[in-house]
Amino acid sequence: MNTITVAVPAASLSPIRRSYSFMALTPAALFLSVFFALPMGMMIGISFSQEEVGGFSVESYRRFFTDGLSVAGFCRTAVMSGLVAIAVTVLGYPVAYFLARSRSRWRALVFALALAPELAGVVLRTYGWLIILEDRGFINDVLLDLGLISSPLPLSKNLFAVVVGLTHVVLPFGILSLMTSIQGIDESLERAAQMLGASRVSVVRHVILPLSVPGLVSSLLLSFTMAASAYATPALLGGAGFKVLATMISEQVLFYVDWPFAAVMANALLLLMLVISFVGVRFEARHRTKRSGAGGATS
Known part of the structure; x- marks a missing residue:
């Protein structure tokens, strides 16, 4: 044929x-x-408009940079989002490693518990933390009844409460991101390191962590962006005195009806997330290039 x-x-x-x-x-x-x-694009155009002038104006941008409250809200948003990203990644990594490597019967239960917070709404979860953290909440009542403190601890209406609430909201996404990255690492590398005498801690530190950098970066970026754009949790747990860009934008639109200034804040929030994402992606790319170069040199 x-x-x-x-x-x-x-x-x-x-x-x-x-x-x-x-x-x-x-x-x-x-x-x-x-x-x-x-x-x-429409938002950027609105930020340069001014009703009093009737045309193009940079007054809203000048007000943003000269108004201490706006700059403070921007910095507070960055700090809050950074703390949430770190907390989610640190707390989620052990859970993600267990879910990626475990073969026990408890894996399904742990996986269900990790995703359980997403079964309730954000507002419901936030009110739950408000009941726990407020001055007459569960934690302060227990500590007062035991005589460990003489006055309620300031656990709510501050940065601590917002970081705790947002960590609870974002943690399932961080666990899934990290678990996917760890599952992509060949288990034979861990067994080879253990056969050469490395301890479990050394294997995680020198093998798993370097190879799971893409998952770490993904978890940090996802957690940061979700925390930076969150509104309900900072508004409820932070109180009236805790202002971040999301709550300040809502105030400008609903109460002051100042769309140009709200658009400037929205652009600043978008720029913050874009810069952090760019830095994270560049770091991950450089790490990958460094790894590939080191692998080529050793081979």
Whole structure:
């Protein structure tokens, strides 16, 4: 039986492949253009408008940088989001490692408990923490009844309460991100390190952690962006005196009806998240390049 082989030049296929690639990207690009790029462009345009002037103005930006409350809210948002990102990653890593490596019957239960917070609404979970952390809440009542403290501890209406509440909200997403990264690490590397005499702590420190950097970066970025854009938890647990950009934007729109100034705050919040995301992605890319270079040198 004769076989006929037809050779098709690669150059003739490349335009077809490129056209298929563009066609595949068109729905997503159109969706992002209509529901993200266009609204953000309108938001940027609104930030440069001023009703009193009746045209282009940078007054809202000047007010943002000269108003101490706005800059303080920006810094408070960055600090709050950074603490939440660190807390979620540190607390979620052991759980993610257990879920990625365990074969015990308790794995399903731990996985269910890790995702259980997402079964309730954000407001419901926040009110639960409010009952626990407020001056006459569960923790202070127990400590007062035991005589360990003479006055309630300031556990609510501050940064601590907001970080605790947001960590509870974001933790399941961090666990899933870390678990996916750890599952992609070959288990034979851990067994090889243990056979060479490395302890469990050394294996995690020198093998698992370096190889799970993409998951760590993903968890940090996801937690940071979700915490920075959160509104309900800072508004309820932080109280009236704890102002972050999300709550300040709501005030400007609902109470002061100052859309240009609210747009400036929204642009500042978006810029903060974009900068943090860019830094995280660049760090992960440099780490990957360094690893590949070290692997090529050793081979």
